[in-house]
Amino acid sequence: MGFIDYMTASSPAAGFGTLAWIFFLLQLMGVGAGAYLVYAHTERNLARHTFMRQLGIALLVLGGVSLLAAVLRLAGVPLISQRLWLWILLLVELASGGYIYYYARAVLPDLEKAQAGKRPLRTVQVRSVTTESAPATPRPVATTGRREARRERKKKK
Secondary structure, rough: OOHHHHHHHEEOOOOOOOOHHHHHHHHHHHHHHHHHHHHOOOOHHHOOOHHHHHHHHHHHHHHHHHHHHHHHHHHOOOOOOOEEEHHHHHHHHHHHHHHHHHHHHHHHHHHHEEEEHOOOOOOOHHHHHHHOOOOOOOOOOOOOOOOOHHHHHHOOO
């Protein structure tokens, strides 16, 4: 059995091996981390916040595609049951991880430094009470009850 035959052999009945289960669980954790970064994570620095949000989107997309492939493989779709797809997804994720590492180490610190001086700090606004301004006039006391006012409105229509 050659390399090409091994990678393209379809075995829907075999299901998942140990490596496939590990890959599946890692993808599930990646989707969870991506959802957290997109919807719940907050950062004070705008550059870091943007990076974390984009990282969360990337984790959701890559993990979602991998989980879809895993579900199709478990369902027994012959084309997706080939080992080739697992390795292609693994290589794409390793390349993405390398780029994320490069971006976080080389590009992001400069963006954080540039952003630090531009964003103003949040300040608490305090209302000042001046004695010169007169208090608001109170509302007039109703001369009729609510029921009578509603009846009058209905009569006008």
